[in-house]
Amino acid sequence: MSSATVTPHHRNSVVTWRSVVISRPAKLRREQFRLAIEQEQTALVPFEDIAVIVLNHREITLTHSVLSACGEYGISLFATGDTHHPSGVFIPFLPHSRATKWMRLQLALPRPIAKQTWAAIVRQKITNQSLCLQLLGREGEERMDAYLRRVRSGDPGNLEALAAAYYFPQLFGKGFYRDQPRFANAALDYGYAILRGTIARGLVAHGLLPALGIFHASEQNAFNLADDLIEPFRPVVDLFVAQYAYAQDGELRPPDKVALVGLLNVDVLMPRGKMSVLSAIEHSIESLARIYNGGSEALLELPTLIKLEQHRLEC
Numbered sequence: 336m337s338s339a340t341v342t343p344h345h346r347n348s349v350v351t352w353r354s355v356v357i358s359r360p361a362k363l364r365r366e367q368f369r370l371a372i373e374q375e376q377t378a379l380v381p382f383e384d385i386a387v388i389v390l391n392h393r394e395i396t397l398t399h400s401v402l403s404a405c406g407e408y409g410i411s412l413f414a415t416g417d418t419h420h421p422s423g424v425f426i427p428f429l430p431h432s433r434a435t436k437w438m439r440l441q442l443a444l445p446r447p448i449a450k451q452t453w454a455a456i457v458r459q460k461i462t463n464q465s466l467c468l469q470l471l472g473r474e475g476e477e478r479m480d481a482y483l484r485r486v487r488s489g490d491p492g493n494l495e496a497l498a499a500a501y502y503f504p505q506l507f508g509k510g511f512y513r514d515q516p517r518f519a520n521a522a523l524d525y526g527y528a529i530l531r532g533t534i535a536r537g538l539v540a541h542g543l544l545p546a547l548g549i550f551h552a553s554e555q556n557a558f559n560l561a562d563d564l565i566e567p568f569r570p571v572v573d574l575f576v577a578q579y580a581y582a583q584d585g586e587l588r589p590p591d592k593v594a595l596v597g598l599l600n601v602d603v604l605m606p607r608g609k610m611s612v613l614s615a616i617e618h619s620i621e622s623l624a625r626i627y628n629g630g631s632e633a634l635l636e637l638p639t640l641i642k643l644e645q646h647r648l649e650c
Contacts, residue, residue, distance in 0.1 A: 354387040354596045355380060358589040360394035363401045370401065382408040386613060387533060389413045389596060391589065411536040413529070424532035437542040440627040441560075444549070450489030451632040452623075453550040456566050457495045458486050463570035463640040464502045470642060471577055475505040490550075495566070506577050519580040521587050526572030526595040527565065533599060533613065534568075535561040537620045543627070564619060567637045571598055571612055575643055602646050603638035611646035612638070 355370070357363075362373040370385065372378040382404050390397075390413065405412045405425060412425040465479035482498040504511050507519055514520070535545045535558050548559025556562065575598055579591075599613045607618065615638045622636040 353380065353384050354389070354599065355385060356389040356391060356589070356593050356596055357395055358391045358592070360392060361396075363395065363397035365398060365400035365404050370404070382410065385410050387411045387413065387529070387596060387599065389415070389529075389592070391415050391592060409536065409540050411532050413532055424535065437624070437627065438544050438547070441544060441547040444627055447488070448626065448632060449549045452626060452635060453563065454486055454488050454490055455632050455635050456550075456563060456637065457490045458483055459567040459637040459639070460495060460569065461486070461498045463567050463638070464498060464573070466640040467570040467574045467577070468502070468505055470574060470640070471506070473505050475501065506573060507580075518585060518587070519576055522576045522580055522591060522595060523572055525587060525592060526576065526598060527569060529596055529599070530565050530568050530572065530612075530616075531558060531561050534564050534616055534620070537616050538564075541620050541624055543620070543624065564616075564623065568603075568612065568616070570640050571601065571603065571638075571643070574640065575601075578643075597645075598643075600646050601643045602641060604641050605638055606636050609641070609646075614646075 355372070357372065359374060364371045364373070365382075366379060368383070369379045369381050370388075372380070385408065388405070388410060402412070402425065404410070414423045414425075416423075461479055461483045465476050465483070468475045468479065478501060479498060482494045482501075485492060486494045503513060511519075513523075538545045538560055543560060545558045545560045546556070548556075549563045551559035551562045553559060572595070575595070579594070600611050602609045603612055603615050605615050605618055610618070618636050619638070622634050625634045626632060
């Protein structure tokens with residue numbers, strides 16, 4: 336059988352999206368409307384069903400027509416480096432007919448609205464971090480709530496960073512810090528990278544320029560806006576890794592990476608109800624676009640963390 340792992344996602348309540356993770360030598364080519372993955376056997380996956388492709392082996396080749404199809408169908412294509420973590424992402428850029436309009440709206444966003452929007456993002460991130468601790472039976476809820484209450488427009492007190500510095504040792508144990516070379520950090524980095532690229536893909540699909548952030552503003556970062564919007568989604572990865580990493584050691588294995596990509600299909604709670612992370616990203620971006628188009632930060636729709644369960648279609 337082909338060693339490419341195909342994981343289902345849900346584009347909406349009707350159409351299924353999938354992730355394709357390839358961890359062994361393969362040749363990718365386009366066969367009309369399908370991706371052909373040539374290994375011991377050839378697997379065929381319709382392009383219209385794919386959300387994410389992860390290339391996780393040095394001996395993978397692909398044709399130009401595959402790249403073209405990724406742009407045509409709005410597919411995020413991740414390439415991994417020597418550490419097998421995502422080192423690059425190909426995202427479609429040209430299909431949106433009003434990209435220039437949205438760039439002007441992004442540049443014209445009033446500073447007070449930008450600061451209030453960032454504060455809303457920080458509050459939801461801290462809320463989800465607190466929920467993560469609760470779901471795991473960890474201590475720290477009261478202190479996280481204290482950080483939450485102190486967040487102001489623009490987060491001038493940097494409560495986002497203070498909360499994170501307290502949160503991670505509560506999650507993974509005293510002495511834990513994010514730069515340690517350990518399984519949990521490798522898993523967190525991998526999961527965050529998949530989220531980041533998926534958000535960047537969604538921003539571009541809506542005509543937004545990922546480099547123009549609300550809070551993040553590095554001139555060397557092409558994904559500032561994705562780094563803003565990812566914040567309340569990070570605890571989804573945190574919760575999974577905290578539940579999963581206690582029994583793991585060493586480097587990430589292909590099944591670990593497949594599971595992390597599969598987090599795009601777990602449910603979160605949005606203002607309109609439960610939906611997959613992938614769908615929640617789309618709704619968050621749509622709400623952000625309404626803010627750029629003259630709305631207030633009250634329009635922003637962000638996820639609330641709940642128990643990790645795979646999204647299921649209702650028939």
